[in-house]
Amino acid sequence: MLLIPCPWCGPRDEAEYTYGGQAHVPYPQDPASLPDEEWGRYLFHRANPKGPHAERWCHTAGCRRWFNAVRDTATNQLLAVYRAGEPRLAGGEANGRDLFA
Amino acid sequence: MADTETSVSARSPLAGHAARFAAATRRSGGAVRLAELPYLAQIDVRLDPKGPAADAVGLALGFPLPTQPNTVVHGGGSSALWLGPDEWLVVGRPGTRAELEGRLREAVGDEPAAVVDISAQRTALLVAGPRSRDLLSHGCALDLHPRSFGAGRCAQTLLARAQVVLAVRDELKPGFWVLVRSSFAGYLGDWLLDAATEYTGAV
Numbered sequence: 657m658l659l660i661p662c663p664w665c666g667p668r669d670e671a672e673y674t675y676g677g678q679a680h681v682p683y684p685q686d687p688a689s690l691p692d693e694e695w696g697r698y699l700f701h702r703a704n705p706k707g708p709h710a711e712r713w714c715h716t717a718g719c720r721r722w723f724n725a726v727r728d729t730a731t732n733q734l735l736a737v738y739r740a741g742e743p744r745l746a747g748g749e750a751n752g753r754d755l756f757a
Numbered sequence: 758m759a760d761t762e763t764s765v766s767a768r769s770p771l772a773g774h775a776a777r778f779a780a781a782t783r784r785s786g787g788a789v790r791l792a793e794l795p796y797l798a799q800i801d802v803r804l805d806p807k808g809p810a811a812d813a814v815g816l817a818l819g820f821p822l823p824t825q826p827n828t829v830v831h832g833g834g835s836s837a838l839w840l841g842p843d844e845w846l847v848v849g850r851p852g853t854r855a856e857l858e859g860r861l862r863e864a865v866g867d868e869p870a871a872v873v874d875i876s877a878q879r880t881a882l883l884v885a886g887p888r889s890r891d892l893l894s895h896g897c898a899l900d901l902h903p904r905s906f907g908a909g910r911c912a913q914t915l916l917a918r919a920q921v922v923l924a925v926r927d928e929l930k931p932g933f934w935v936l937v938r939s940s941f942a943g944y945l946g947d948w949l950l951d952a953a954t955e956y957t958g959a960v
């Protein structure tokens with residue numbers, strides 16, 4: 657089981673969380689005028705990297721906040737977590753916090 | 758005309774467990790204490806922690822709302838549990854919910870805030886005694902040792918896969934409040950009695 661550090665609550669079992677897919681996917685500026693192909697791209701196309709991946713998680717059974725995490729998809733290691741609205745992290749930095757303090 | 762007023766009496770979610778909780782407590786010889794704390798007043802408060810409503814609620818309660826995640830502040834007959842960066846659960850004695858909700862509503866006034874009576878959503882269990890921590894640890898992944906979960910701490914987490922709010926009781930002796938949704942209370946009560954068998958002897 658993964659130990660995921662909620663930016664509010666600290667490390668908790670994976671079972672307390674819900675996965676929310678890739679983070680930082682911008683909502684189209686003007687959806688009504690978007691061609692179908694680009695709308696489909698917004699809806700369905702996601703990065704599938706081997707390595708650091710910025711993604712959304714919700715601490716469903718805890719504080720119920722959405723936040724972002726950078727997870728290495730090859731090792732399952734959590735590289736960074738940051739609160740919703742905070743700038744995107746590349747991973748490798750702990751955002752000034754010890755992830756598992 | 759149908760008489761609808763006199764025949765309704767309140768029945769708490771764990772009323773049917775009271776005798777078994779008492780028997781388990783007795784048999785454990787002081788190791789664990791199990792009991793329901795029914796009908797606590799529970800008010801959900803959502804507001805901007807840096808706004809004027811937070812100060813007003815602090816004044817109305819007699820203590821400031823905790824801003825440190827997963828902490829609880831007790832005082833003046835009520836407690837405020839941190840549930841999120843803009844959300845608290847204010848818990849008061851049975852019978853005070855209308856007064857407490859009114860007092861907090863009045864305090865926030867026209868500020869952007871939500872004050873909602875959710876007393877019926879959850880019931881509370883008292884899990885106390887020197888083995889209470891071991892008992893909860895049978896189904897809870899949190900480190901409940903006082904050095905990481907001591908006085909003033911609370912947490913929303915899973916206990917035996919049921920969502921609960923845990924809070925350390927405001928006393929020197931070990932003990933916890935376990936707030937659980939009414940519809941999960943029977944299941945959790947059964948689970949606690951089962952998990953406590955090792956301290957209470959076979960039923």
Ligand SMILES: [Zn+2]
Pocket residue numbers: 662663664665666715718719720721
């Ligand atoms: Zn959390």
